[in-house]
Amino acid sequence: MLTKVIEQANIDHFAKWLDRADKMVIVSHVGPDGDAIGSSLGLWHFLNSQDKTANVIVPNAFPDFLRWMPGSKDILQYDRYKEFADKLIAEADVICCLDFNALSRIDAMAEAVKNSPARKILIDHHLHPEDFCKIVISHPEISSTSELVFRLICRMGYFSDITKQGAECIYTGMMTDTGGFTYNSNNREIYFIISELLSKGIDKDAIYRKVFNTYSESRLRLMGHVLTQMKVYPEYHAAMISLTEKEQKQFNYIRGDSEGFVNIPLSIKNVIFSCFLREDTEKPMIKISLRSVGKFPCNQLAAEFFGGGGHLNASGGEFYGTMEEAQKVFEQALEKYKPLLTAKG
Ligand code: 5GP
Ligand code: MN
Numbered sequence: 165m166l167t168k169v170i171e172q173a174n175i176d177h178f179a180k181w182l183d184r185a186d187k188m189v190i191v192s193h194v195g196p197d198g199d200a201i202g203s204s205l206g207l208w209h210f211l212n213s214q215d216k217t218a219n220v221i222v223p224n225a226f227p228d229f230l231r232w233m234p235g236s237k238d239i240l241q242y243d244r245y246k247e248f249a250d251k252l253i254a255e256a257d258v259i260c261c262l263d264f265n266a267l268s269r270i271d272a273m274a275e276a277v278k279n280s281p282a283r284k285i286l287i288d289h290h291l292h293p294e295d296f297c298k299i300v301i302s303h304p305e306i307s308s309t310s311e312l313v314f315r316l317i318c319r320m321g322y323f324s325d326i327t328k329q330g331a332e333c334i335y336t337g338m339m340t341d342t343g344g345f346t347y348n349s350n351n352r353e354i355y356f357i358i359s360e361l362l363s364k365g366i367d368k369d370a371i372y373r374k375v376f377n378t379y380s381e382s383r384l385r386l387m388g389h390v391l392t393q394m395k396v397y398p399e400y401h402a403a404m405i406s407l408t409e410k411e412q413k414q415f416n417y418i419r420g421d422s423e424g425f426v427n428i429p430l431s432i433k434n435v436i437f438s439c440f441l442r443e444d445t446e447k448p449m450i451k452i453s454l455r456s457v458g459k460f461p462c463n464q465l466a467a468e469f470f471g472g473g474g475h476l477n478a479s480g481g482e483f484y485g486t487m488e489e490a491q492k493v494f495e496q497a498l499e500k501y502k503p504l505l506t507a508k509g
Contacts (some may be wrong), residue, residue, distance in 0.1 A: 202337025209330030227420025310337025400494035
């Protein structure tokens, strides 16, 4: 059985909105990942089952390895269909904000969402949610927004309305935000939920293959290249990998090709902190991705050195400057955080 994570008042409040709403819009963060798309489509399938007019809108493109997901073809990309999306957002009865905690995380969509008279609900698991939604379902202790969507639907009494397609989306989000249940995945209720999703007929093994084993040859070669260049800092229990724009061209890089790279250095014995620096092709900046295992707070380091944030074990930020400068700043950060990086236990 599941414990009641979401407060009853929030369940009742949203159930009331659901009763009255017809036009519903679901939005998620820029650079949508498996959990952003999984939770959005999981909720979308449910809203369809309740005969709502529902639309999922994301700021920009999502990776190819999520395109198999049922409903993904109906996702609206804001950077392509701004006018239509603006209309949907302005005319919505309810806007569901999924898997982000601040309006800045939806980029160019922020204004439209902020100015819409729609009722707004936040369903998210990032720390410190900003105050822009009437209902705030924020649970950083839960490993994915998709799990929260499952819990919300069930608590409203609609488990039986979850379809196989909806279950596939929810499962995908739970799986990707835990690295295939290898981190943030010790809560035993996760496995109860998986069992419930399996009862809907999902093939979890096939989903794993569709998401993680559909690499292009160029992605795998890029991975090999990046790992060859990897820098390991044994005295800091850390490692760094990087990818310049030039290297991206050399390996026919397309969006999503470096997804997950940042986790690889953590498979080295004694490395507990990993950094991935990628030259952005749209903005003049270096995108920083950080991952840690155990107690090392990479969100604190991201905030202090790269104007970013995120979770304890997965965070990111941005750096405006050259790759060499970004690497220097990273090395300064290592020095500053050396006591925490080398702490026992
Ligand atoms: P990723 O490395 O997958 O891009 O990001 C991991 C996590 O770090 C995200 O889920 C998000 O919480 C956080 N994050 C990434 N980039 C930024 C950023 O620029 N600013 C903030 N505040 N958080 C970020
Ligand atoms: Mn998430």
